[in-house]
Amino acid sequence: MRALSLPQPWATLAATGQIRWLTRPWRTTHRGPLAIHARKEPHPEMRSARWRHLGRLPLGAVVGVVELIGCQAVDLLPAKVLEGGPFPAEPGWWAWELSGARPMAPVACAGGRGLFAVKPFSTIKTEEPRTQ
Numbered sequence: 354m355r356a357l358s359l360p361q362p363w364a365t366l367a368a369t370g371q372i373r374w375l376t377r378p379w380r381t382t383h384r385g386p387l388a389i390h391a392r393k394e395p396h397p398e399m400r401s402a403r404w405r406h407l408g409r410l411p412l413g414a415v416v417g418v419v420e421l422i423g424c425q426a427v428d429l430l431p432a433k434v435l436e437g438g439p440f441p442a443e444p445g446w447w448a449w450e451l452s453g454a455r456p457m458a459p460v461a462c463a464g465g466r467g468l469f470a471v472k473p474f475s476t477i478k479t480e481e482p483r484t485q
Contacts, residue, residue: 354418356388356471358464361410363439364391368417370454376440380424380447381468387421387451388471390414390464414459415471423450 359367359375366372368389393413427435427446435442442448462471 354386354388354471355383355468356390356415356465357468358390358392358466360392360394360396361412362407363396364389364416365407365410365456366439367419367451368454368456370419370451372439373451374430374435374438375449375451376427376435376438376442376446377449378446379467380426381421381449382424383468384421384423387419387468388415389417389419390462390471391416391459392464411459413464414461415457416459417454417456419451419455420453421449422452424448425450 357375358364363372367375391411391414395410395412424447427442427448428444430448432442435448440446
């Protein structure tokens with residue numbers, strides 16, 4: 354399965370369906386299941402009071418699976434669609450449309466750059482992921 358590594362709290366928000374669009378500086382032709390991996394280091398904004406209601410979030414773990422159903426140029430979408438998103442919506446960037454979020458108990462694993470492969474979850478060595 355392919356995976357995308359995101360900083361917390363964005364990983365949890367994507368895995369729970371609270372983020373429908375992700376913007377990336379690169380496009381992908383991948384469609385279908387996409388594991389959401391929480392990076393080992395949270396986003397600096399994670400320490401702000403805005404996110405305290407989320408509690409302690411896992412780090413260095415797959416936290417859910419979404420369906421990647423589309424990828425299109427940011428320029429082609431109405432600005433309102435991407436408003437308030439966690440990542441830039443700059444010209445030249447790509448908007449990835451997510452659907453069918455399925456959060457899961459964290460499964461510790463190493464992350465990667467871009468889209469990276471993860472083993473089927475049943476074969477990943479399970480250890481307690483760190484939390485923030």
